[in-house]
Amino acid sequence: MGAAGMRILLAPLAEFTDAPFRRLCAEGGADMTYTEMVSAAALFHGHRPTRHLMETMPGEGRVACQLFGADEEEMAFAAREADALRDGGRPRFCELNLNAGCPMPRIMRSGAGARLAADPERVYRLLKAMVGSTSLPVTLKTRLGPHTGDNRIFELADAAERAGACGLIVHARYTSQMHGGPVHLEVLSELVTRTRLKVVGNGSILDETDVAAMEQTGVDAVMVGRAALRDPAVFARLKRAKPPFGPPEAVERHLRYLVEFRRALAERFPEDAVLDEDAFISLKARTHLFRYFAGVPGAAALRKRFNAVRTLAETRELLAAAFSVTGG
Numbered sequence: 001m002g003a004a005g006m007r008i009l010l011a012p013l014a015e016f017t018d019a020p021f022r023r024l025c026a027e028g029g030a031d032m033t034y035t036e037m038v039s040a041a042a043l044f045h046g047h048r049p050t051r052h053l054m055e056t057m058p059g060e061g062r063v064a065c066q067l068f069g070a071d072e073e074e075m076a077f078a079a080r081e082a083d084a085l086r087d088g089g090r091p092r093f094c095e096l097n098l099n100a101g102c103p104m105p106r107i108m109r110s111g112a113g114a115r116l117a118a119d120p121e122r123v124y125r126l127l128k129a130m131v132g133s134t135s136l137p138v139t140l141k142t143r144l145g146p147h148t149g150d151n152r153i154f155e156l157a158d159a160a161e162r163a164g165a166c167g168l169i170v171h172a173r174y175t176s177q178m179h180g181g182p183v184h185l186e187v188l189s190e191l192v193t194r195t196r197l198k199v200v201g202n203g204s205i206l207d208e209t210d211v212a213a214m215e216q217t218g219v220d221a222v223m224v225g226r227a228a229l230r231d232p233a234v235f236a237r238l239k240r241a242k243p244p245f246g247p248p249e250a251v252e253r254h255l256r257y258l259v260e261f262r263r264a265l266a267e268r269f270p271e272d273a274v275l276d277e278d279a280f281i282s283l284k285a286r287t288h289l290f291r292y293f294a295g296v297p298g299a300a301a302l303r304k305r306f307n308a309v310r311t312l313a314e315t316r317e318l319l320a321a322a323f324s325v326t327g328g
């Protein structure tokens with residue numbers, strides 16, 4: 001089977017994979033998408049803005065909710081909350097996922113994220129708490145272990161299986177590698193022969209050759225993160241399908257969905273402080289939209305201009321100017 005037959009999922013990316021971007025990636029060929037990581041502790045303690053991360057919008061397709069935490073009671077609570085969300089009477093999410101791979105010090109200090117990749121027993125307890133609190137499928141997203149020479153993935157897979165999880169997403173790097181260095185496909189190959197769980201492979205997939213190499217390991221699907229940030233139609237490309245849109249159309253849609261989503265958020269959560277349209281859009285322009293121009297001549301100067309926009313109108317003007325400069 002070639003890359004054309006492989007399921008390709010959008011990875012959870014904190015600050016990026018909100019509803020508008022997930023919708024864009026679904027339109028760009030992603031078979032399924034993940035929310036940004038949502039703090040179980042914050043949900044447990046009633047932090048209202050955290051709930052905004054669990055909002056979806058029409059047209060998104062299949063979405064999974066990723067939770068992070070280190071406490072069983074909090075994870076059970078968060079799983080129940082995510083499980084209870086409905087859109088038109090149907091469950092909002094198709095899967096709940098536990099983050100056991102985030103290497104950010106703040107997250108690891110709390111005992112969550114990649115700290116769990118060194119603690120299969122705690123992963124077992126957290127997953128079991130989730131599985132007992134939802135009827136949705138539960139999966140684990142993790143790394144190979146804390147560092148080369150300390151490979152925990154087989155124990156982690158065993159813990160997930162015992163806890164009743166139904167799948168594993170493996171970023172085939174060690175925590176010490178952060179997001180760079182070699183992706184260890186040989187470990188993935190061994191893993192798929194040793195676990196009964198479905199395995200999704202992840203790590204630096206940029207082109208069809210990378211998908212084919214990952215597919216060789218025997219994984220059930222692959223997951224793409226950073227490559228989607230500047231090209232949300234990368235999923236179609238990786239499946240050798242015609243991309244449904246190019247960069248100017250991607251930005252135009254992205255902007256439209258951001259405006260739509262912010263309005264819906266403000267309507268749904270009238271008691272919460274939701275940024276006004278200009279603040280919301282210019283924040284996204286500074287943090288995300290500029291990425292569509294990464295690598296083009298003059299990108300550094302463009303980045304500065306993106307940092308200076310403060311309104312939706314200025315953002316629109318800058319995008320139009322940027323495409324005329326880059327010829328997109």
Ligand SMILES: Cc1cc2nc3c(=O)[nH]c(=O)nc-3n(C[C@H](O)[C@H](O)[C@H](O)COP(=O)(O)O)c2cc1C
Nearest residue numbers: 011012013014036037099171203204205224225226
């Ligand atoms: C900016 C950024 C944010 C991320 N946020 C999350 C997250 O919220 N949850 C998670 O499990 N992984 C997160 N990751 C890791 C990605 O999901 C993915 O495992 C990693 O980027 C490797 O895939 P890639 O090489 O295709 O980007 C993040 C990575 C980046 C670069």
